[in-house]
């Protein structure tokens with residue numbers, strides 16, 4: 001099993017995870033091998049990258065972390081709990097402890113910032129206006145609580161999405177290409193906010209991205225994927241990840257052929 005060198009008890013463990021999908025029009029259910037015997041740990045408290053080009057299996061892996069998808073074989077263990085035997089109600093309870101941030105922000109257009117941030121609390125039949133305000137302040141948007149998403153820039157919308165993901169104080173934050181729709185400057189701001197999130201709340205962060213720069217900016221380590229296979233775990237040190245750079249150069253050269 002490939003393990004990261006970052007110290008700590010794993011927040012998530014993948015054990016020999018394989019995921020097959022039926023290809024459109026195929027007679028058998030195993031035509032697409034999205035993940036192939038993947039084993040690694042995401043250490044508690046880490047900012048951990050899941051890095052790879054399109055089709056590498058990153059989103060499939062992320063969906064498994066909150067039980068939205070399941071392995072064809074192998075196990076996904078979140079905070080010591082194997083997700084496979086969990087009933088629907090238990091999976092929903094697990095998801096309440098996991099925040100998710102998406103590339104396209106996914107805010108509700110007809111709700112203002114305050115209501116968007118409060119949404120996960122509402123889904124749990126909870127009210128906590130003070131917490132909502134505190135999260136808006138944490139992401140620097142306390143003065144925009146009455147605005148609607150259409151009145152905000154892309155970076156501001158992603159800040160709201162991060163506040164919304166954090167409002168229930170999750171132990172784990174899953175980020176699916178959170179900066180891919182943003183310019184370079186705004187990307188740096190959002191990455192800094194994710195780093196501040198770990199510093200302030202001790203949140204474990206899984207960052208799915210095809211951007212090596214994002215990994216170098218904030219991750220402690222990253223799992224590098226190619227066509228469903230885990231190639232290696234790379235450590236990031238002082239903003240550099242030479243092995244990942246070499247590896248991605250190789251993949252891009254292959255893809256360009």
Ligand SMILES: Nc1ncnc2c1ncn2[C@@H]1O[C@H](COP(=O)(O)OP(=O)(O)OP(=O)(O)O)[C@@H](O)[C@H]1O
Nearest residue numbers: 021022032034052053054055056057058059060061
């Ligand atoms: N529901 C599905 N049915 C069939 N094939 C699927 C399904 N979901 C994913 N796949 C296939 O599994 C492989 C991995 O897909 P996945 O979306 O996890 O990759 P990715 O690394 O997230 O790519 P991208 O960055 O483009 O989103 C791809 O070949 C994809 O076409």
